[in-house]
Amino acid sequence: MPVSETPAKPKKLARQQYLDLYYYxxxxxxxxxxxxxxxxxxxxxxxxxxxxxxxxxxxxxxxALEKRDWLAPMIRNIGALLVKGVPxxxxxxxxxxxxxxxxxxxxxxxHFGDLDNLHIIxxxxxxxxxxxxxxxxxxxxxxxxxxIVAMTWIGDGGSSTGVFHEGLNLAASQKAALVLxxxxxxxAYSTPVSRQVPLENLADRAKAYGxxxxxxxxxxxxxxxxxxxxxxxxxxxxxxxxxxxxxxxxRRGHAQHxxxxxxxxxxxxxxxxxxxxxxxxxxxxEEKLLDAQGKKEIEDKITALLEKDREFAENxxxxxxxxxxxxxYCTGPECHNLQPKWERPVEELLPPKSCVQPVWxxxxxxxxTVSSGSSAPIHFGDVPxxxxxPPIPARPPAKAAxxxxxxxxxxxxxxxxxx
Amino acid sequence: MAPITxxxxxxxxxxxxMAADPSVVLIGEDVGVYGGAFKTSEGLLExxxxxxxxxxxxxxxxxxxxxxxxxxxxxxxxxxxxxxxxIACCFxxxxxxxxxxxxxxxxxxxxxxxxxxxxxxxxxxxxxxxPEMYFLHTPGFxxxxxxxxxxxxxxxxxxxxxxxxxLFFEHKxxxxxxxxxxxxxDYTVPLGKAIVRREGKHLTILSYAAMxxxxxxxxxxxxxxxxxxxxxxxxxLLPLDEETILNSVKKTNKxxxxxxxxxxxxxxxxxxxxxxxxxxxxLDGPLVRVASLDTPVPYAPTLEEAFxxxxxxxxxxxKALAKF
Numbered sequence: 001m002p003v004s005e006t007p008a009k010p011k012k013l014a015r016q017q018y019l020d021l022y023y024y025x026x027x028x029x030x031x032x033x034x035x036x037x038x039x040x041x042x043x044x045x046x047x048x049x050x051x052x053x054x055x056x057x058x059x060x061x062x063x064a065l066e067k068r069d070w071l072a073p074m075i076r077n078i079g080a081l082l083v084k085g086v087p088x089x090x091x092x093x094x095x096x097x098x099x100x101x102x103x104x105x106x107x108x109x110x111h112f113g114d115l116d117n118l119h120i121i122x123x124x125x126x127x128x129x130x131x132x133x134x135x136x137x138x139x140x141x142x143x144x145x146x147x148i149v150a151m152t153w154i155g156d157g158g159s160s161t162g163v164f165h166e167g168l169n170l171a172a173s174q175k176a177a178l179v180l181x182x183x184x185x186x187x188a189y190s191t192p193v194s195r196q197v198p199l200e201n202l203a204d205r206a207k208a209y210g211x212x213x214x215x216x217x218x219x220x221x222x223x224x225x226x227x228x229x230x231x232x233x234x235x236x237x238x239x240x241x242x243x244x245x246x247x248x249x250x251r252r253g254h255a256q257h258x259x260x261x262x263x264x265x266x267x268x269x270x271x272x273x274x275x276x277x278x279x280x281x282x283x284x285x286e287e288k289l290l291d292a293q294g295k296k297e298i299e300d301k302i303t304a305l306l307e308k309d310r311e312f313a314e315n316x317x318x319x320x321x322x323x324x325x326x327x328x329y330c331t332g333p334e335c336h337n338l339q340p341k342w343e344r345p346v347e348e349l350l351p352p353k354s355c356v357q358p359v360w361x362x363x364x365x366x367x368x369t370v371s372s373g374s375s376a377p378i379h380f381g382d383v384p385x386x387x388x389x390p391p392i393p394a395r396p397p398a399k400a401a402x403x404x405x406x407x408x409x410x411x412x413x414x415x416x417x418x419x
Numbered sequence: 420m421a422p423i424t425x426x427x428x429x430x431x432x433x434x435x436x437m438a439a440d441p442s443v444v445l446i447g448e449d450v451g452v453y454g455g456a457f458k459t460s461e462g463l464l465e466x467x468x469x470x471x472x473x474x475x476x477x478x479x480x481x482x483x484x485x486x487x488x489x490x491x492x493x494x495x496x497x498x499x500x501x502x503x504x505x506i507a508c509c510f511x512x513x514x515x516x517x518x519x520x521x522x523x524x525x526x527x528x529x530x531x532x533x534x535x536x537x538x539x540x541x542x543x544x545x546x547x548x549x550p551e552m553y554f555l556h557t558p559g560f561x562x563x564x565x566x567x568x569x570x571x572x573x574x575x576x577x578x579x580x581x582x583x584x585x586l587f588f589e590h591k592x593x594x595x596x597x598x599x600x601x602x603x604x605d606y607t608v609p610l611g612k613a614i615v616r617r618e619g620k621h622l623t624i625l626s627y628a629a630m631x632x633x634x635x636x637x638x639x640x641x642x643x644x645x646x647x648x649x650x651x652x653x654x655x656l657l658p659l660d661e662e663t664i665l666n667s668v669k670k671t672n673k674x675x676x677x678x679x680x681x682x683x684x685x686x687x688x689x690x691x692x693x694x695x696x697x698x699x700x701x702l703d704g705p706l707v708r709v710a711s712l713d714t715p716v717p718y719a720p721t722l723e724e725a726f727x728x729x730x731x732x733x734x735x736x737x738k739a740l741a742k743f
Contacts, residue, residue: 058550103594107523115491117527129516134479136488136496143444143470145490163512173476229669269629328558329583330527340442340493349441354468367484 003048005214015203018289021059023298024281025277026347028055028079030302031088034310035095039256045097046108051076053251055278060084060224061181064232065151070137073110085118088306104317127158131167138176145344149235153181157188160196169242172209177230178241185250190262203245209239210219218246219276422598428568429459430573443579446473446486447499456501457535457594467477479508487528488518489582495579500534504548517584518559529580535591537629537679538716541728547716549680554586555657559611562657564588568633569600570654573608590628613660619647622673627653630677637733646741656686665698672703675737680714682710704743709736
């Protein structure tokens with residue numbers, strides 16, 4: 001099992017791909033800069049979490065996905081959302097708690113998703129929970145015959161949670177098409193990675209799950225993209241989950257309120273010289289992929305888009321108070337529109353085709369063990385009552401059981417009725 | 420049809436739903452080859468194969484997370500907790516992720532989390548829990564706790580078809596101790612509807628799961644003393660069928676709640692509040708609770724018996740209330 005492979009030598013990308021990566025990194029940064037200004041104007045309702053200096057990871061990894069693939073971001077992966085097709089206005093309205101936001105103001109930040117079109121699953125603040133969720137997405141995708149890949153992110157801090165282990169282990173045992181990006185930005189709030197994990201490379205954790213991993217320079221967008229692309233292809237080819245450690249640095253505090261004075265000056269200076277966008281601009285200029293004119297066109301495009309979307313967000317109303325009591329339950333047939341999209345014959349999954357020979361049995365295994373059997377080897381707590389413990393009389397529930405009404409309706413409408 | 424056990428009713432519900440709908444899958448520990456610790460899923464693997472009956476590592480958070488993720492692509496997973504006590508291991512995944520999904524971002528998770536619960540079987544402090552109230556306080560779940568094979572099957576089918584996350588508690592004391600004739604073929608029992616198990620006029624006894632049978636036993640004894648208790652089986656704790664409760668209390672003017680969950684923070688407290696809010700003028704006596712002691716479930720039979728409510732305790736409390 002190869003551990004922490006060196007990413008493949010970056011292949012030549014198409015010119016448009018190079019420019020896309022640049023566009024999304026710039027967009028990522030400008031969206032966040034716009035929000036920083038809004039925050040200072042007290043227009044952001046809650047916290048604001050920056051990904052300054054980590055844009056190459058969000059953008060490079062998500063850019064490796066196809067439209068059918070699924071992703072679940074973390075709080076600093078706005079770049080991934082933009083690549084997947086989320087308009088900046090959704091991000092502005094979310095942060096400003098507006099009624100026009102994807103959650104209608106019920107949650108903030110990048111806590112929103114889109115199951116129907118963009119295949120985005122909303123993050124929650126409890127780190128690691130998305131790993132088993134995305135494992136389930138990958139398992140369901142395989143079950144439906146869809147050949148999808150599920151991608152999610154975790155930080156150096158989040159990799160210490162129990163559910164990181166449970167999720168990655170389940171993914172490995174299921175050979176689920178999961179690509180997990182571990183953004184090692186060296187800080188979990190104020191705790192340096194050296195005080196969290198006694199490992200030089202967090203990618204080493206993959207070894208414990210028997211899965212492949214990569215280590216990549218998280219500030220080199222082409223390297224990130226190339227590595228993620230290879231991982232996504234391998235996961236799609238059913239090689240199992242893959243862990244990518246992207247090494248980077250969190251240039252702002254945990255959130256806007258945190259000046260991050262605990263970060264050593266030398267460390268900050270080192271990484272500020274390695275700004276992913278500056279590095280990439282230099283590369284693009286040297287490779288003659290981008291000139292001043294091209295750069296200005298991209299900047300103008302971004303400025304116009306963000307101006308429009310920011311204005312939309314600022315002019316949007318807050319949600320009406322009566323919304324607070326709505327939507328806890330999914331009621332009515334229109335609420336759950338998710339029908340499985342089968343891309344394989346369903347008959348394979350129904351008897352008789354789905355039936356398997358119980359080759360694991362030995363003679364007598366399982367015989368007479370159904371509920372009516374009495375000699376079955378069963379777990380404690382499920383034994384017939386004995387004389388020294390008078391049983392609670394099993395009430396004949398004759399009165400209890402109302403006459404069943406047989407539903408003559410076909411399965412589909414019976415299902416609707418059950419809602 | 421021959422009468423079937425509670426356990427067989429659960430198995431039949433899963434079997435029939437999986438046979439009818441390929442989007443229904445079962446995921447949990449030892450649910451496949453072994454057929455579940457209590458054999459509730461015996462035979463499912465042979466019939467539906469490895470893709471639909473999924474044995475997992477011992478990872479309750481991953482089971483719930485994966486079930487939730489699967490539901491986002493249109494599947495309807497049933498996630499089994501080998502013992503419901505272990506639901507505590509995935510508390511965060513359930514309460515913060517699964518339950519909030521629809522309210523926050525319009526993502527319902529139509530999963531059923533089911534497993535054997537309850538005491539009276541000397542399972543000790545980690546295999547006897549009634550953890551329903553941890554979740555009753557979390558908006559977003561439906562909570563089902565049946566007491567008969569008929570209900571177990573019909574409610575489980577309704578739970579699988581429901582578009583919301585349902586926590587389905589199966590009292591393991593009932594698994595093989597009660598049998599009931601149930602109709603062949605498909606039927607469901609709607610969530611959120613209580614049922615009057617015995618009619619009476621002197622007081623209302625509200626209960627569910629194993630304690631419903633205890634309450635009926637006590638009601639028999641009360642009847643011999645001329646006290647007619649109306650026994651209501653709540654069946655679904657969330658949403659709670661307030662209408663049936665209020666109608667009964669309007670008639671009897673007295674209410675006793677019996678549950679196996681520990682007393683403090685049990686559903687009796689919530690029902691008490693509802694009655695004070697909505698039936699204050701109907702009440703001619705205090706709301707009385709018969710519940711387990713506020714301790715962990717002890718292991719020794721003598722201790723566990725002292726811990727649990729029983730028909731005698733219900734009888735005594737009900738008699739006193741009737742005379743109030």
